[in-house]
Amino acid sequence: MTDRQRYLFGDLLRQWRMSRRVPQLELASAADVSARHLSFLETGRSAPSRTMVLKLADHLDVPLRERNQLLLAAGFAPTYGESSLEGERMTMVRSALRQVLAATEPYPALAVDRHWNLVDANAAVAAFTRDAPEDLLVSPFNVLKFSLDPRGLGGRIINLGQWRTHLFERLDRQIRVTGDPQLTSLLAELKAFPAPDTDEEDAQMSGDVAVYMRLRADDQELSFLSTVTTFGTPLDVTVDELSVESFYPADDKTAEYLRRLLP
Template sequence: MTVTRPAIGVMLRDWRRRRRLSQLELSIQADISTRHLSFLETGRSTPSRDMVLQLADRLDLALRERNRLLLAAGYAPVYSETPLDAPPMTAVRSAIRQVLGGHEPYPAVVVDRAWNLVDANESLSVLTDLVAPRLLVPPANALRVSLHPEGLAPHIVNLDEWRGHLLHRLSRQVEFSGDPELADLEEELRGYPGGETHGTGSAVDGIVVPVRVRRDCRVLNLFTTVATFGTPLDITLSELSIESFYPADEVTARELRNRRTPSARTA
């Protein structure tokens, strides 16, 4: 069975257009002539390994996509993809657990590039307790859990606003990455019932978009921050992000502080 790959020139042209760059703009950034870039895109010239990496850097491509460009040009990939449970990732796992544990009693979750749940702290149960168990079977998807009719969606007071915010984030990610898996996920989520605000879904008279979750006759008012690893050289590491939930008001903060986790009850 023969596996065919897209020509390197076609891939370079497609990524340049996705980044909304002209040949002139990219050639200036890459410090090459427009003529040379044109020859690369049309297949009249073959890029060197260093040229592939240089153009990939100027196009701000993910490490996974840089490997694909190298393969298309006939070169070996340079970026590894190490499983998170492998021995070389021991320090990374330790750092993740430290961040997750240190964020208690507020929820925090680690997801991969496709928004699949990789890890979480115990306080995430304040949200996942409201979700149908089948949606939490690995690989659980954080966006599906949020917007599915059997997930958090029925408990989110500002579902229109939150849905619009999440779909806007995902749409931008699809546009930037060109990832077909993410495109399929976006199509699935847009098919779920529920409203959607237009644009970014920014809260009126606010500074962040909160998610307001009704639980036990109370409304938890939360906002999130996202953290990634700096200067990663491994694909797995580059695609991990930690999303941390913070209380947006003192009532929510007090409610989360008073909620004892299983480990705290047995301590």
């Protein structure tokens, strides 16, 4: 391991520890090393073993893509593969994904990657995409951009201010977790979309238990509560970055509308 690699690893480790707000002593205890040794790792005075890199990354809950970066910075080969979702190795993952999406019908559900690009969706997502301009539906289809674009879902969401704030908070948390600059750029793009006055929406929200998406459809107001599902204990970067967002009806009127939407 070269001096440059030690310093690079140490800088990355310190950045992750500080972003997680973990004291040096706490991390040292979790890794079963002295605080002095951890300090030497962060300053480049000591070189870590592969086991130590993975142990520190695990305690700091570093995403798999960034764990590979830590390993490379320390002079080791990446541990976690990044498979194409269409490859043979991912057959079971694709099958599980489609079962989850199909089981959610007649309610909308979609799978996205780390950057919120659409991976797959069930037929009920037509409740969101119907009547949208064709140029908004081309690949890569970014669901966050579509949801705030006035020509997309943004033109139909009644409580757009609330939903916009909700999405920004979620994306900001994801940026803090991953440190991904592409997500930072995405957040800047989203903030460029028109922002409505939220005073009236905030008043309507006072008795709610969660943020609902209230959507205009066929002269009706639909109300959705979203949930997010991820794969447990992933060992592949692609799987680690997949998530499924399902939209369940928040009232009987919405449930009935969705049941009538699918044949």
